[in-house]
Structures are given as C-alpha cells and as structure tokens.
Amino acid sequence: MFVVARDRGYIVHSNHEAGVGRYDVKIVPKSGVGEMAIIIEFKIVRNNKSLTEAVHEVLCQIEEKQYRAGLQDEVKRLLEIGIAFKGKEACVVGHLLNRTENREWIKSLQ
Known part of the structure; x- marks a missing residue:
C-alpha cells in the first residue's frame, strides 16, 4: 500500500514528530497531486x-496529540485510521474529515 502511494505522488512518513507526539504513518500528497492525506496509528x-x-x-490519540498539525494547506480531506491488534485478531476504524475555509477539521457525514 505504501509503495503504491509513493508511486502515485504521495510522500510516506513513519514515526515523525507532529503536534505533541509521534504518529505511526502519515501519507501526504506532493504539491499538485491531490487533496487527501492519511494518518494511520497502530495499537497492540x-x-x-x-x-x-x-x-x-x-483515533482519540490522533486528535489529542495533534497529529494533524503541519499538514499543507492543499490538504482538504484527511482519512484518520486506527488499527488495533490482539493476538491474531484486528480491528480497523477510520473517519474522513474535511477542512473548512477556517482551517478547522470536521467529520464527513459520508
């Protein structure tokens, strides 16, 4: 997935500082490529x-630790994904956010 994103003009960052913590994975578009970014956080x-x-x-950690900080102004949509693992089981939950003209993030109703 990350290789495909990179090949389509996205930059994949792993374990970088943002806000007041370190996110696991952030996928952001290069300038002119797109308007959507993705933040993925894992938990065992x-x-x-x-x-x-x-x-x-x-998902609360993504917001509380402000992992959205520093996203370029071109990013208008953000997919936040949380993935939890317990043994061989996994649970994946995400939500889509849209950036307002006031630069605030609101959850999409889709």
Whole structure:
C-alpha cells in the first residue's frame, strides 16, 4: 500500500514528530497531486481491553496529540485510521474529515 502511494505522488512518513507526539504513518500528497492525506496509528492490545475500545482510543490519540498539525494547506480531506491488534485478531476504524475555509477539521457525514 505504501509503495503504491509513493508511486502515485504521495510522500510516506513513519514515526515523525507532529503536534505533541509521534504518529505511526502519515501519507501526504506532493504539491499538485491531490487533496487527501492519511494518518494511520497502530495499537497492540495486551490486556483485557476490547479491540473496539482500543481502536477508538487510537483515533482519540490522533486528535489529542495533534497529529494533524503541519499538514499543507492543499490538504482538504484527511482519512484518520486506527488499527488495533490482539493476538491474531484486528480491528480497523477510520473517519474522513474535511477542512473548512477556517482551517478547522470536521467529520464527513459520508
């Protein structure tokens, strides 16, 4: 997936600082390529927490740690994806955000 993104004009960053933390993966378009970016955060669950609970915590972490900070103005849509693993099970949840003219992010209703 990451190789295909790179071949289509996107830059793939891994474990870089953004906001007040380090995201796992951020995929951003090169100038003139597109308007969508993707942030992916992974979590391994080692306790009695459910996968669903863990994956929603990951999505909250993206917002709380401000991983959206520093996205270029050209980025108008952002897909945030949380992936939680527990043994051989996995849960993936994401949401699409749109950037307003005031540079605020709002969840898409799609």
